[in-house]
Structures are given as structure tokens and as C-alpha cells.
Amino acid sequence: MSHHATTDFPADRAQAAGLRTWAMEVLRRLGPGLDEEQHGNVLDDVKLVLTELVANAIVHGCGGDRPDVKLTASLAHASGVVHVSVSDPGLGRPECRQASNDATCGRGLALVSGVASRFGVKALPEGGKTVWAEIALPAALPGRGHVSRASAARPDAGLSSVS
Template sequence: MQVLQLQMAVQPDPAEVGRARAWARTRLRGCGYDPDAPLSETLVLVVSELVTNAVVHTGCPAVLRLVFPLDVEAETPAVRVEVADASDTPPQRRCAEGDAVGGRGLELVDCLCDRWGWYPDGSGKRVWCEIDRERPPTAASAGVQAMAV
């Protein structure tokens, strides 16, 4: 299957999260995705969560990559988001308490994505997730998207 890969470098600075969201929106629009469609909103939210994890929990530079399938006839035409960083510490799902301001990122990724995971990559790791393009939004993902607005 042919794919289009786009990537940007992310510095270990929380301000980079907003830059990553804006970059992702621009790239989605450039690839023909409606920026207001549920898929685009979900992808931008997932980018935000994965970049936040890399910036906040590793303190290392990272690389954000979006991978778009060019073959719309593919059996699973998924869009893939990857964040690679130089930390070898595995991502940890946390259980956030009531009013906690953090600790929900990987739970959101798990709810919003069709598949996600991580693997060692050189001296660091790569966290990835995939969202099927043709999947209709679920009630759970619509509710999470509404919370993100």
C-alpha cells in the first residue's frame, strides 16, 4: 500500500503541543480532509495527547509523523499518528482521580483509536495509533470530542 508520510520535529517545550495541533490541521487540510469532520478533530486531539506525553514525560525532543494511505481501496484505510522520542521509558496508562488535570491522555487515545501501541525504536521508543478512515464516530468518541472543544 502506498502512503504519504509527513513529519515535524518537536522540541521539549509545552508550547510545541499547540504548534503540533496547528501543523496537523494544516496537513489534514492539505491532504483533502475536512478540518471540521469528526476524523480530523479526533486526529488533532490524538496528536495533542501523544505530543503532550512526549514533551511532558520525557523532556526529550520528539518527531511527530502522520501517515496517510493513498490507496482508498485498501482493506483498512487507516490514518496513523506516530510520536518517536529518545526516552526508552514505556508509556504508562494512568488512572486520573476526579479533578486531576492530567493522566487521561492514553485513556483518550485508547477510546478514540482503532489500534494503538508502542515499540522500542533505537535508543528511544515510538508510540503509534491508527484510526480507520471509514469508521463512523461512536457515541463515546463523540462525547470525548465534545469535551475537547
């Protein structure tokens, strides 16, 4: 059975803190059945992924802060994963890239791929896109009572197109 929550928010980077609080409340309500330590680890990963997807949606999907543009964030718990997604009106597709040591940006999707079991992008019929990531719950990893960031990461993770 799937449990989910969705919220709309203005395309403004100042919204990130409120969205992290929203994610914490939603994850607690969705109740993926984790102990306190596991819940904290999953919550940290969800907040990181959500923050990066929101920042990318605002910077690349909207061209910067645009309080007049509404974006949508969703969280869902089903089949051993927490699904995090952010939808924006932009047509461009996110790309993983190698940031130089001096660069002040360009590492967001690398961070997402480090904690997500998989992630991708889906075009929306009305235009725009949804960028999503799945974070594996510890119970979803056979033979493990606890998932570490290293074991959950897939070195070959990248953006895949989902129709």
C-alpha cells in the same frame, strides 16, 4: 499507497498549538477523500491524539519542557487509517491508568484509546520510543457512511508492543 509527513519540534508544551495547525494542513494535503463533516471529525480526533502524544512525550519522555531536545511527529494516511506518531528519547513505556476524580492529569491515554482504533509503542534502535495511534477513516468501517467516536473506540484498546 501511503502518504506521510514528518516534522521535528523542540520538547516544549508551547509547540502543541503549532503542531495542531501542522496536522490540519497535512491532513488536508494527504486528502483521505472525506466529505467536510467526516474530515472535521477525523481532524478533531487527529488533533486530540497528537496533542496527547506530544504532551506525554514531553512530560514523560523528556522529563518536562526541554527546548534543547528534538522530538518527531508523523502523520500518514494508508489502508483506511490516519496513523499518528510521536517519537521521544525516553526509555519508559506509557501506561494507561485510572485517574482519580481529583487528579489533574493521567487521562491522556484513556482519551487516545477512546478515539483510536488501536495504539501502541515501538522501541527505537537508537534508543527512545515511538508512541503511535491509528484513527480509522469512515470508509474503513464497513456499512457506515460516518464514524462516531463511540463506534471507533475499542473498549479493549491498549498499548501493544510492536517490533
